[in-house]
Each structure stands twice: as C-alpha cells, then as structure tokens.
Amino acid sequence: MKRNHALLIILGVLLIDQFTKIYVKTHFFYGREGAYEVFSWFKIFFIENEGAAWGTKISDILPISDKAGKLILTLFRLVAIGGIGYWLKGIIEKQAPRILIISVALIFAGAFGNIIDSLFYGLIFDDSSRDHVASLFAEDPYGSLFYGRVVDMLYFPMIDTTWPDWVPFKGGEPLRFFEPVFNIADMAISFGVGLLLVFNKKAFASLESSKQEEEED
Structure with missing residues (x-):
C-alpha cells in the first residue's frame, strides 16, 4: 500500500471529522x-469533552488543577500522535500488510482530529451553552492555545x-444504552483498533517473518 493511499484515508477522516464538529458547534445548542x-436510537447531541476517554480528567486522579491537567493531557496527545505517525511511516516503508497500514492510518487520523480541537478550538470559538450557539472566529474566544475542548455529537441511545x-438501588433511575457520546475521530480510532484485534495475525504476519529473518542473519 502506497503512502498516498494512507494520506487519503487520513485527509478523508480529518475533513469529515472537522466539518461535522464545526457544523455542530456553530448550529447546535449545548446539551440534551x-x-x-435522527432516529429513535440515534441523536445528534452536542457536548464537549475537556478530558480523556469518557470525560475523565487528569485532575480527578492527580492533585493538580484542571488547567494543569488539561495542558498535560494535550502535551501527552501530541507525543502520542508523534509516535503513531512515526510507526505509520515505518510500516509504509517496510511495505507492511494493507490491513495494518489502514488500521494505523485510521488511528492516526482520529487522534489528529481530536488534537486539533484541543489545540485550536479555544482560540477560534466562543463558548457554547444551552441558550447560545457558538461563533467561528469569535472576537471573544472561550480559551487559548492548548486549552480547547473536544466536540462530541454522535449519540446512540438504543435503550432510553x-x-x-x-x-x-436502581429503581426509577434512568436506564440508557449506549450512553457515551462520541465523534467521527473517535469512530476512526475505534475502527482502527477493531481491525487490528480482528485481523491481528494477518496484520503483523509479514513483520514477524521479517523479524525472524533478521534474527537468523
């Protein structure tokens, strides 16, 4: 698989991801x-995620401020995406199996999509609320570089x-499945990881054989 094919996957995911996020951010009120x-089991439900997966914040785990935790998380994401990018470059040069390159390209694109939110959205949008729709390139942005919030909008309450x-203990309380709200970038990451899990042997077969040949030499 050529490098250009991987780039097309990455650009495609990024374009769709950023278009949907900007559209939702500038057309939807915040919250339920x-x-x-769209359907009874699928809704566009705009929220923002200041933390990692499932809305977890580093400040919930470590005795640091929310602002410091957000900065650490963004810097960690930058390091992680650099590592994924280096891995992708390496497997393309080694002509690894197509399924491995596609999977890593999807993971890279998804991680990159969420990094864009974290880095720049605080600079270009004003705040969203239940009675105010955000503006793009606002005069009074809600944050600064490294302190943007990730936009989520895909909600599948198959049971609500x-x-x-x-x-x-639970009687009378809300019962919802599937509860998480996510975005296109999250879907790309999940799909990429899923491909690696399902096609693990096929994805890493030639890499393992190459490693064995190097050890024999």
Whole structure:
C-alpha cells in the first residue's frame, strides 16, 4: 500500500471529522435540550469533552488543577500522535500488510482530529451553552492555545428508559444504552483498533517473518 493511499484515508477522516464538529458547534445548542433526533436510537447531541476517554480528567486522579491537567493531557496527545505517525511511516516503508497500514492510518487520523480541537478550538470559538450557539472566529474566544475542548455529537441511545421500581438501588433511575457520546475521530480510532484485534495475525504476519529473518542473519 502506497503512502498516498494512507494520506487519503487520513485527509478523508480529518475533513469529515472537522466539518461535522464545526457544523455542530456553530448550529447546535449545548446539551440534551438541543439534541436533534435522527432516529429513535440515534441523536445528534452536542457536548464537549475537556478530558480523556469518557470525560475523565487528569485532575480527578492527580492533585493538580484542571488547567494543569488539561495542558498535560494535550502535551501527552501530541507525543502520542508523534509516535503513531512515526510507526505509520515505518510500516509504509517496510511495505507492511494493507490491513495494518489502514488500521494505523485510521488511528492516526482520529487522534489528529481530536488534537486539533484541543489545540485550536479555544482560540477560534466562543463558548457554547444551552441558550447560545457558538461563533467561528469569535472576537471573544472561550480559551487559548492548548486549552480547547473536544466536540462530541454522535449519540446512540438504543435503550432510553428507566429502571423498574422493583430493582434494588436502581429503581426509577434512568436506564440508557449506549450512553457515551462520541465523534467521527473517535469512530476512526475505534475502527482502527477493531481491525487490528480482528485481523491481528494477518496484520503483523509479514513483520514477524521479517523479524525472524533478521534474527537468523
């Protein structure tokens, strides 16, 4: 698989990811009240993620401020994407199996998409709220470089009801599946990882054989 093919995958994911994020950010109110129902099991539900996966913040784990935790997370993402990019370059040069290159390209593109939010969105958007739709290239942006929030909008509440009253501890509380809200970049990462898990042997077969040949030499 040629380098240009991997670049097309990365550019395609980035364009779709950033288009959907900018559109949602500039057309939707923040939170559940502004959700748009596509189907009963699929909604466009605009929220923003200041932390890592599932909204986790480093400041929830370490005794540091939210601002310091956000900076550490953004810097970590930059280092991680540099490592993934280096890996992708290496496997392309080694002519690794197509499935491996596609998978790593998807993971790289997804990580890059979320990095763009973290780095620049605080500089170009004003704040979103339940009664205010954000503006692009706003005069009064909500943050600064490295302190942007990741935009999420894809919500699949396949089950959206309440626990029966007779269920201990949970009776009467909301019951939702699937609860997480995510974006195109997250989907690219998940799909890339999924391909590696399903086609693990095929993806790494030629790399393992090359390593064995080097050891024999």
